[in-house]
Amino acid sequence: MQKSFGIRVLVTKCRSWKGISISGKLCRTQLFRMMTSSAAGEHTNRLSEEKSPYLLQHATNPVDWYPWGSEAFQKAVTEDKPIFLSVGYSTCHWCHVMERESFENEEIGKYLSENFVCIKVDREERPDVDRVYMTFVQATSGRGGWPMSVWLTPDLKPFYGGTYFPPDNRYYGQPGLKTLLHTITEQWKAKREKLAEQSSAILDALAKATSLGETGKIPGQEVISKGYKAIEKTFDEQMGGFGKAPKFPQPTMLSFLLRVYAGHSMAVLGERALEMTLFTLKMMAKGGMHDHVGQGFHRYSTDDFWHVPHFEKMLYDQAQLAVVYSEAFQITKDPMFADITKDILLYVSRDLSDPSGGFYSAEDADSHVKHGDVEKREGAFNVWAGKEVNSLLSHQVDGKEGITWAQVFSKHFDVREDGNIAPFQDPHDELKNKNVLIVRGGLEETAEHFKLPVDVTSDILSKSLKILFDEREKRPRPHLDNKMVTAWNGLMISGFAKAGQVLDNPEYLSRAVQAADFLYQHAFVKDKGRLLRTCYTGEQSTITQIAQPIEGFVDDYSFLIRGLLDLYEACYDERWLQWAAQLQEQQDGLFWDNEAGGYFASQIEDTNILLRIKDDQDGAEPSSNSVTASNLLRLATYLDIQQWRDKVAQIFKVFSDRLTKIPMALPELLSSLMMFNQTPKQIIVVGDVADDSTQALLRAVHSVFLPNKILIVWDGNESSFLAGHLKVLSTLKKKDEKATAFVCENYTCSLPVTTSEDLLTLLNTQPPPAGQ
Incomplete structure (x- = not known):
């Protein structure tokens, strides 16, 4: 435990991080602390x-x-x-x-x-x-x-x-x-x-x-209804969200409600599920939990109003919210939901991305108020004094003498001279006289207040946010946890892939592919076929591991497999589907309970773990069993493997008691159960991905919210990975030498269609919900 050894270790780390500004600053701060502590007799x-x-x-x-x-x-x-x-x-x-x-x-x-x-x-x-x-x-x-x-x-x-x-x-x-x-x-x-x-x-x-006890029967539609009613009962009609403060984003719950809507879109139940979801998403986006200046979402709101957050930012929140906002846009075509999706992905691309392709874990809630401070305060990086806003935004509004940008901005974002944070929202007195930006009205309301055109008001607010962003970048940044966790990277791959589909944005797809390549290269032990839990930035910005790398846990497998399946449906490259199938086989071997069914969280090989527990609740992250249930259903349909369908049934039997008694705690598993009860809609597009006619059909598919779809693109190659598993592909041919789509359910395929209009007609013809 000699100090000189510890300093040498950290010097090496600092040199390797010099190209990554945030990590470099953190490392240099730690090094300074170690070197200057010698007078006090400290030891590393x-x-x-x-x-x-x-x-x-x-x-x-x-x-x-x-x-x-x-x-x-x-x-x-x-x-x-x-x-x-x-x-x-x-x-x-x-x-x-x-x-x-x-x-x-x-x-x-x-x-x-x-x-x-x-x-x-x-x-x-x-x-x-x-x-x-x-x-x-x-x-x-x-x-x-x-x-x-x-x-x-x-x-x-x-x-x-x-x-x-x-x-x-x-x-x-x-x-x-x-x-x-x-x-x-x-x-x-x-x-x-x-x-x-x-x-x-x-x-x-x-x-x-x-222990989950004895296995029961596969629950029916009644547990889905029970879970929905329990969620609806906790819905906040005034502010959105579920329950009282602290309010978390709860993306698994929102995702479940969107799937209830998909199965009941023509019924009152479906309308209500959609209404609760969209209202919650809008209120979160307007609230202080949303970082209006620097993009992305903070961890949770400390109050009922989505106003004062716990300022920490987590990768897994950004990933799941990007998917939910993408799906909200897919359903409504409301550009606000697309804008928030882009907002989240901008933050992740800018602040949580390693040059090698991986995603960092989190940013801290605490930071120094100014450079040179010793103590940190929560939210110091994010809050604003009224005088500061007035000074930064002193520009006069064109044609409106006496009205400044600061007045327009302060009206819209509720900025006050003495701060907008109530004492009960600041128990430690860290945010006194400060403002957390929150939109209490709307753009039209702000424009009307100052008798300005909406487009002019929007332009003032946009430019003002950019000024504040540039000013905020001069502040001491919060600590960045640049550890790259495989599971959370898998979730983020889904976020970029889904957004790439829905928003038709090739840059998002490219970022998802880059992250998947990163994990294949650095978090996958190819000779063993196993995942690693984490990666770290090392010398010359290379990726390293600790002396004894930590092998992946079940969520590393399940979340990454989901990401790879979503990535395949966005870029149609079979290598991601093939890797997903390989990882699923490995997950089954390492974590499946051969006696009762379901997946343990850790491997049996680690004798230092005294309890092998199965995840049984969808919290800030979804349960690995919940995610795996949908993964298996998708893989079984892609590759026609009955064993995986059987495993899904066993998962529902293992968790039948939880689903029956407290379904609200397992919204992600309820979503998988809906998928299990309904026959997946298999959409097969036969054509070359590079052809415009094929792309037109695929854009039609991505324009419709179909959570239970299985999308396959086949170019006619009989030796492909998919063709080796799905014999039906060899029977599907192009019509009139044009890219052709088939929609298959219950082992029956529709007549072939070659236009996006005809395909949309097929996709919008929905069967009745299971059990009704």
């Missing part, structure tokens, strides 16, 4: 050798941190010490707070290092570790979150845990970390065997609690 720890941005944030703590692994486990066994496990991620606000208060504290660091084996885990690198111990914390404390703090026996069994602990006791009864550490140390010495017995009993109980 083993985390300085890691690549995770979160672990590197803790590399200079006066805590003898270990990464998760055999070295730490063996030390705990040899020295017979309990393990202190701390789990978080690099853009976690309260993780920063606990580090600043406790892990940078010399006294606490010394006590931790002498009495515990201290392990630091990035939850985004190791979701398997996080999942097991978060299950324990939630079961024993009634709440969860990050940072997560858990104490374990040397054989990794948890006996006490919680989330954030302040350094000292708080007046409302929360124990301070100092007190807790001393108490646990005393109990470990005096009641060691009892603690071990309790932890074993708790683990046994958790194993039973996390």
Whole structure:
């Protein structure tokens, strides 16, 4: 743990990141901190050798941190010490707070290092570790979150845990970390065997609690109706969204509602599902959760009004919202939804993209108010003072003496001299007298207020946002987590591919292909056929791995497979379909439960994971089982493999109890169930992709919202991957030597059509919803 070694490691990283401005600044800041800390007697720890941005944030703590692994486990066994496990991620606000208060504290660091084996885990690198111990914390404390703090026996069994602990006791009864550490140390010495017995009993109980129980029957239409009604009951009629603050975007729920609409578009139920979705999407886009200046969406709104967000930005949110906004445009043709889709993808392309093609994980909520500050504040990068807006936008409106751009802008985005954030929206007093931009009215209303033409008003607002963007770029940026997670990259491939289809934008398709190529090159171990969880930027902006690369988890497979299927339906290159099928076979071998069915989150090979859990809830990210159900249905139809259809049925049987009792918790699986109950619409276009006539047919397909479609483009090559699986292709020929489309359902194909008008007629002829 010598300082000079840690500095040499970080110098190498900084040199390699010089071409990536954000990462380079972060690295240089960390290096400065390490070099200037010597006077205080600080030492770097083993985390300085890691690549995770979160672990590197803790590399200079006066805590003898270990990464998760055999070295730490063996030390705990040899020295017979309990393990202190701390789990978080690099853009976690309260993780920063606990580090600043406790892990940078010399006294606490010394006590931790002498009495515990201290392990630091990035939850985004190791979701398997996080999942097991978060299950324990939630079961024993009634709440969860990050940072997560858990104490374990040397054989990794948890006996006490919680989330954030302040350094000292708080007046409302929360124990301070100092007190807790001393108490646990005393109990470990005096009641060691009892603690071990309790932890074993708790683990046994958790194993039973996390079991999905006996398999049931495949649920019917009634669970879809029940799930819909539960969602509708929580809908906020005034502001959109579901439930009360904090309000999350919940894209899986919105996606489900759009699929309810697709199956009931001519009925009141379908109209209502669409109404709730579109209203929510519009209110989110107008709200402060949407970054009007820098594009993209923040993590969630702290209030009911979509106004003051938690300012963190996550890749997986951008990915899923890009798909939902694309589909909203596909249904309505309202350009506002197209604009928001473009907005999201602009942000991701500009701020979350590695030059090699991968996508970064997140941007932090916290940043310095000005360069040179020591302390950070949440939202500092994003908020505005009224005087600042007035100064930046002092231009006079042409032909309107006495009216400035600032007045127009402030009216539209609710900017006030004393700030627009209420005290209850700012509990830590970090946003006093500041403004979070929010559109409370509309463009027409703003134009009418100043008696301006709508196009002039729009131009003023657009140019004003550009001025603010340029000014904001001068501020200290939030921390960027430049770790590239395979699962989230898979979701983002879907985002770009879907937008490329719907908006007919080849640049989006090219970006999706670039990301897929990146993952094939850097996150896929070709000789083993396995995925890796993460990639990192190394020397000369090359992509590297940690010394012992972390193999992919089930969501890495399921999310990437979905992305590859979406990519095939956007660019029609069979190599992506072929890779998706290869990965599905690997996922089945690594994660499928051969006894009960369904997919475990982690491999059986990792003996250090005490519980193998199956994801059973669609949260901020969809459940891997939910996504895999639709993947299998699509692959089975593409390749005519009955085994995969059977697996889908087994997934629904495994989750039948959850679907029956709490369907609202599984909206993505409900979407897959609708697809299962309805026969997929197989659209086969026979023709050369490069021909204009083929493209005309494909544009017609992409203009219609058909969530259960399977799109195949075949150029007549009998030796192609698809032709080797789908014998029906050899029977489908061009009509009059023109690109020809066939729409097939229930093993029956329509008469061939060669015009987009005729194809649209076929696509808009919908069968009745399943079960009705």
